[in-house]
Amino acid sequence: MTIGNKKQIIVVGAGIAGVSTALWLQRFGENVTLMDRSEPGEGTSFGNAGVLAACSITPVTAPKMIPKIPGYLLNPDFPLYVIWQKLPFLAPFLVRYLLNANDDDTRRISRGLTEIVADSVVQHRDLAHGTKAEQWLQDSKYIFAYESRKAFENDGYVWSIRTEAGFEPQIVEGQEVREILPGTSNSINLLAVMDSHGFVLNPGQYVKDLATTFREQGGTFIKARVKDFSKVDGKINSVETDQGSFDCTDLVITAGIWSRDLMKKLGLTVPMESERGYHILFRSPSIVPPCPVMVASGKFVMTPMAIGLRCAGILEFGGLTAPPSKKPLEIIKRHVRNTYPDLEWEDTEEWLGHRPAPCDSLPFIGEVGESRIYTGFGHHHIGLTGGPKTGRILAELIANDQYMIDISPYFPRRFS
Ligand SMILES: Cc1cc2nc3c(=O)[nH]c(=O)nc-3n(C[C@H](O)[C@H](O)[C@H](O)COP(=O)(O)OP(=O)(O)OC[C@H]3O[C@@H](n4cnc5c(N)ncnc54)[C@H](O)[C@@H]3O)c2cc1C
Numbered sequence: 001m002t003i004g005n006k007k008q009i010i011v012v013g014a015g016i017a018g019v020s021t022a023l024w025l026q027r028f029g030e031n032v033t034l035m036d037r038s039e040p041g042e043g044t045s046f047g048n049a050g051v052l053a054a055c056s057i058t059p060v061t062a063p064k065m066i067p068k069i070p071g072y073l074l075n076p077d078f079p080l081y082v083i084w085q086k087l088p089f090l091a092p093f094l095v096r097y098l099l100n101a102n103d104d105d106t107r108r109i110s111r112g113l114t115e116i117v118a119d120s121v122v123q124h125r126d127l128a129h130g131t132k133a134e135q136w137l138q139d140s141k142y143i144f145a146y147e148s149r150k151a152f153e154n155d156g157y158v159w160s161i162r163t164e165a166g167f168e169p170q171i172v173e174g175q176e177v178r179e180i181l182p183g184t185s186n187s188i189n190l191l192a193v194m195d196s197h198g199f200v201l202n203p204g205q206y207v208k209d210l211a212t213t214f215r216e217q218g219g220t221f222i223k224a225r226v227k228d229f230s231k232v233d234g235k236i237n238s239v240e241t242d243q244g245s246f247d248c249t250d251l252v253i254t255a256g257i258w259s260r261d262l263m264k265k266l267g268l269t270v271p272m273e274s275e276r277g278y279h280i281l282f283r284s285p286s287i288v289p290p291c292p293v294m295v296a297s298g299k300f301v302m303t304p305m306a307i308g309l310r311c312a313g314i315l316e317f318g319g320l321t322a323p324p325s326k327k328p329l330e331i332i333k334r335h336v337r338n339t340y341p342d343l344e345w346e347d348t349e350e351w352l353g354h355r356p357a358p359c360d361s362l363p364f365i366g367e368v369g370e371s372r373i374y375t376g377f378g379h380h381h382i383g384l385t386g387g388p389k390t391g392r393i394l395a396e397l398i399a400n401d402q403y404m405i406d407i408s409p410y411f412p413r414r415f416s
Pocket residue numbers: 012013014015016017018035036037038039040041042043044045046047048049050051052053224225226227254255256257258259262276277278279301312313314352353354355356376377378379380381382383384385386387
């Protein structure tokens with residue numbers, strides 16, 4: 001259905017990717033309806049570590065990791081887990097995922113991720129400019145904290161890729177470590193400090209405030225669970241929900257990990273799994289770092305948010321339906337205690353989230369053929385960072401027929 005000459009665009013999923021898309025489309029003068037089964041910002045965008053991780057340009061699948069995996073899984077202190085009962089379902093995905101654990105694919109993926117995340121602080125500032133959400137953005141450094149120089153050197157491959165892309169860390173050792181991170185124990189002895197990063201002081205509220213601006217400026221938000229779609233002559237025609245059917249000329253799927261099932265209904269199989277992750281929020285903490293700190297040995301980030309000290313990360317494969325596991329939360333607690341032995345707090349919140357991880361670690365961004373169905377999902381660890389640029393790319397494409405960047409690495413049909 002068109003109103004005058006205008007498109008009628010439906011965006012499904014009001015996380016950071018969907019809200020960014022809706023806001024940019026609105027700025028380009030389009031008529032947009034944003035839909036979510038919950039209120040905005042309550043999916044994975046709610047509970048992340050909040051880092052605008054401009055330098056996070058390497059995938060989990062690093063070269064030479066395959067022979068190390070049994071050792072990782074047998075080590076109770078290593079932050080990688082599998083829910084074994086789910087392995088038969090996960091195995092086909094994991095095989096395709098691990099096929100990328102080589103130098104060529106890592107470099108290819110890294111080039112693709114760099115386009116999406118490297119200018120993320122500017123992208124967030126542009127998106128949030130003039131909205132209530134701006135208050136949650138904080139420019140900062142991003143620190144990677146290591147036990148030792150040897151542990152840092154073990155990550156040498158990743159650092160060489162970051163450095164080649166222009167992200168060179170300043171290395172700090174000795175007494176200066178304690179000056180930058182007061183209160184940390186001697187389990188931290190080397191910092192790789194990155195300038196020109198940022199973080200979000202309350203990620204869930206940030207997305208909600210962006211969505212509020214969208215509504216205040218005349219955008220429509222409908223709380224509805226999308227169940228199916230209909231097409232006419234291969235082009236999207238309507239969206240079926242538990243609140244009825246809604247006509248549209250253009251459809252954008254930004255439903256995070258849940259996009260996989262929606263895409264299946266639209267006739268496209270996307271190889272994507274949940275990389276489950278966890279957070280513990282320590283409310284009223286007695287000490288916080290000055291900026292987000294990635295504790296390299298625990299693969300989680302400690303971020304000084306407006307709502308407390310959020311410690312978020314860990315990687316667990318186990319699908320969407322299994323309840324939270326105990327071990328990942330225990331390992332975060334152990335590492336936090338190890339890093340800040342004197343930390344005190346009032347109470348805690350624990351959370352499980354689902355990073356939408358395509359098997360090649362590149363998001364799906366673009367139009368599915370000429371169906372007027374667009375995708376904006378699959379950002380795994382970097383979805384908060386890359387959501388605003390993804391939304392802008394899609395809005396430019398839909399509203400202005402413009403390509404902001406070469407989007408061929410992200411084509412939604414690249415696996416068909
Ligand atoms: C522990 C952890 C830490 C992280 N830390 C960071 C970080 O520091 N920096 C970073 O950049 N990224 C981080 N991430 C990743 C980031 O949070 C995600 O990549 C990002 O939030 C994905 O956003 P999204 O908009 O694609 O999906 P989501 O935020 O999940 O939004 C999808 C929306 O779709 C809706 N939906 C689903 N199905 C339907 C349906 N059928 N009908 C209607 N609505 C539907 C859901 O309700 C949801 O609101 C982290 C993730 C985790 C788990």
